[in-house]
Amino acid sequence: MRRHRLWSSLYHSVASLQWITGLALASFSAATKADATKWHVAGDVLVWTQQNAWLSVPLLTGAIGLMQLARAAIGPPWVWETVHYLLDKLQELVFEKEAASPLHYHRVTLFKRARFRLSMCRWPWSGWLVPVERSGHTTRKSRSAFLAPDDADLAQGIAGQTWAQNRVVIVRALPDIHETSSLEQLTDYARRTWVSAEWLQERQQHARSFCGIPVEVKGKLWGVLVLDSRNPDAIDENSARVYSLIGRYLGKLLERA
């Protein structure tokens, strides 16, 4: 999951550095026009600046450009804060009837499709759906990514199947999986959610109903939104319809991310 504080600090640091570099560029450019003989105090510095302007000015200009690219890649912090807010609102609307149960029992997770995943896993270059944002303030350390390759038959999980089909996919009434579950129950759950039994065993808690919704940005498939709940009957087709209330705003925000 995206680490807000880290990326926010990085974004602001790059912005500050960009300002400093801009000021330095302006100073270097102005110094080329100055008469070094009239400056007793900083005469040597001025001479050095003038002699190296042929290199320093293009380097500083290039550095400003690179920093701008870095800021665009990171995305303004307010965009992701607003995405989180929208996911919280969607969680409230979809799981209105579950308000009495803990927040983390019913979640909304946004996955982005990345061509390459920096992780020790098989086929890191095959295309993966990586979690980037989730509703609520807990269960945010998830590293669960799902295979979403060009070969749609190999798509993994509800997220992967939603990506492969580019349709809303709803799975309900899944068995209650826990440490003492039989292999038969594990296999049934794994088959119905397109994951392996080993994958299930590596994780402690499992939802019992899912809804995957494709997310588009500027007309292109960007990722998937997954609703999950520990209540086997909490999710139905109406849950997906609620997405239209925030979908337009989410798409506009992700254009800036």
Place this chain on the structure above:
Amino acid sequence: MSDWVRLDVKKLSPATQERIHGVDITVVMSPYDVPEAVRGEYNKHLRRFVIEFRYLGDEPWNVVKQDENISLRVARHSGRLYGIEVNIDAMEASRVNLRLEVPHLVMNAIDNFGRRSRKPMRFKNYQVAKDAITQKKEQIFESLAMA
């Protein structure tokens, strides 16, 4: 400009039960493929009767000419149908006949485009667009009588 007429999205894209890789699931069309609203009016600047669809997402579109009287607005990336432009000025028909002929021509144009489209996965979107026009036919073509 005429108001948007909201569509019954549940009727246009009902949930269906399917079996995918041996698993029984419920599927619904992507919310981005189903128009939320539609409107139809005579555009004085273009001198065409224009039917427009509003979707969850926004995309730039291109005008694709179907014949001398009808052009379609097709999204650049997704291939979705964003609108239909009808040159009613060139059609030698009375206002009464326009209200009968234009819907028929529009449906045929969508069918023909769907058959020739390079994006066959958009066929359902074109079908939904036709259903949307059928659903709100009276409101869309109401202004034809005054064009």
